[in-house]
Amino acid sequence: MxxxxxxxxxxxxxxxxxxxxxxxxxxxxxxxxxxxxxxxxxxxxxxxxxxxxxxxxxxxxxxxxxxxxxxxxxxxxxxxxxxxxxxxxxxxxxxxxxxxxxxxxxxxxxxxxxxxxxxxxxxxxxxxxxxxxxxxxxxxxxxxxxxxxxxxxxxxxxxxxxxxxxxxxxxxxxxxxxxxxxxxxxxxxxxxxxxxxxxxxxxxxxxxxxxxxxxxKEKIDDSEKVSAPGMKYRHYAPKAPVTVVFGTPEASAQYIAQRLGQHTGVLCFDDCAQLFCGKAVVETFGPSDDEAQQAREVFDALRRFDDTDCTEIFAQCPPSRGIGLAVANRIKKAAGFHVIDLTEEQA
Missing domain, CATH: 3.90.870.10 (DHBP synthase)
Known part of the structure; x- marks a missing residue:
């Protein structure tokens, strides 16, 4: 066709x-x-x-x-x-x-x-x-x-x-x-x-x-009946596995920077990109304080990783408020809810 x-x-x-x-x-x-x-x-x-x-x-x-x-x-x-x-x-x-x-x-x-x-x-x-x-x-x-x-x-x-x-x-x-x-x-x-x-x-x-x-908040088993799209199965995912790092932009950026490998990809806020440039495959999806722009750019950024040689991806994640809740949900779904929550570690 x-x-x-x-x-x-x-x-x-x-x-x-x-x-x-x-x-x-x-x-x-x-x-x-x-x-x-x-x-x-x-x-x-x-x-x-x-x-x-x-x-x-x-x-x-x-x-x-x-x-x-x-x-x-x-x-x-x-x-x-x-x-x-x-x-x-x-x-x-x-x-x-x-x-x-x-x-x-x-x-x-x-x-x-x-x-x-x-x-x-x-x-x-x-x-x-x-x-x-x-x-x-x-x-x-x-x-x-x-x-x-x-x-x-x-x-x-x-x-x-x-x-x-x-x-x-x-x-x-x-x-x-x-x-x-x-x-x-x-x-x-x-x-x-x-x-x-x-x-x-x-x-x-x-x-x-x-x-x-x-x-x-959590992965739904594939055998469960759901009422809306996007509630189960793997969604929104690039080819390389994704790990979400949830916390302040500064804390999550530092956590990721300490774990960069030869083929690591990083999905990050614009204002954190300088920490990773030259050390990883970097895709940005908007400033850390602009969840609306993150929503517009997150899928484009995730798709671009498939044109690279990265074998793992770390992703920063916005707070779960306003449209940031939707952005965070999509990133976590892309990761299969594999999330490192730095706020829990600090509690």
């Missing part, structure tokens, strides 16, 4: 072409504000299966369904409780996924065998235009080979999936850089299942108390 790169900025018919491919049951890489998505008709089980085949994704890993209008929720979810309306009023369109009981018309392959479904209304105008052109809600996990760092440019998608999908729509680099926040409203209390572009603190400002799933 020849994967076509569609450029709406240069080709006026590109959006309609993407919509036609999706209506025909094809899989298309599309831009969103978070990361690029691998989209297919969420209501067409054969089309959704092509997503799993292209990514090499386990089929018990549920997909998020993307909409371009609130009216589309009615054909996806059986109910839209007051808490969902509050979240929609505050954060939609935007990087938030809400898990609700699903309509029967949502195939089990889309929901990962669950009776619930994650719904997101992206703010990216090109994503909205593609959904409208397709005329159906779109299932769209991140557009990468399963387990690899997510894609934040069209070129990343082509690197991973060229020859496996019909097309990629180039919408430029993603503005958020980490996937959407996932919150479930199917239990007694709202539960954060995956941190992302909307922070836990923002959720709490709207909903009050929000439970935090243990998947954010």
């Amino acid at each position: 020849q994967t076509k790169l569609l450029r709406p900025s240069e080709e006026p018919a590109a959006i309609e072409e993407a919509g036609a491919l999706l209506r025909a049951g094809e899989v298309v890489g599309i831009p969103t504000e978070t990361v690029y998505g691998l989209a297919a008709d969420a209501l067409n089980p054969q089309a959704v299966k092509r997503i799993f085949e292209a990514k090499g994704r386990p089929q018990d890993n549920p997909l998020i369904v993307h909409i371009a209008d609130l009216s589309m929720v009615r054909e996806i979810a059986t109910e839209f409780p007051p808490e969902a309306q509050k979240l929609a009023d505050a954060f939609w369109p935007g990087p938030l996924t809400i898990i609700l009981p699903k309509q029967d018309k949502i195939p089990m392959v889309t929901s990962g065998g669950l009776n619930t479904v994650g719904i997101r209304f992206p703010v990216h105008p090109m994503a909205q235009a593609i959904i409208r052109a397709a005329g159906v809600p779109l299932a769209a996990p991140s557009a990468n080979i399963s387990g690899r760092p997510s894609t934040t440019t069209a070129q990343h998608v082509m690197e991973d999936l060229h020859g496996k999908i019909a097309a990629v729509v180039d919408g430029g680099p993603c503005s958020v850089g980490v996937e959407s926040t996932v919150v479930s409203l199917c239990g007694e209390r709202p539960r954060l299942l995956r941190p992302g572009g909307i922070s836990l603190e923002q959720l709490q400002s709207v909903l009050g108390e929000v439970d935090v799933d243990r998947a954010l």
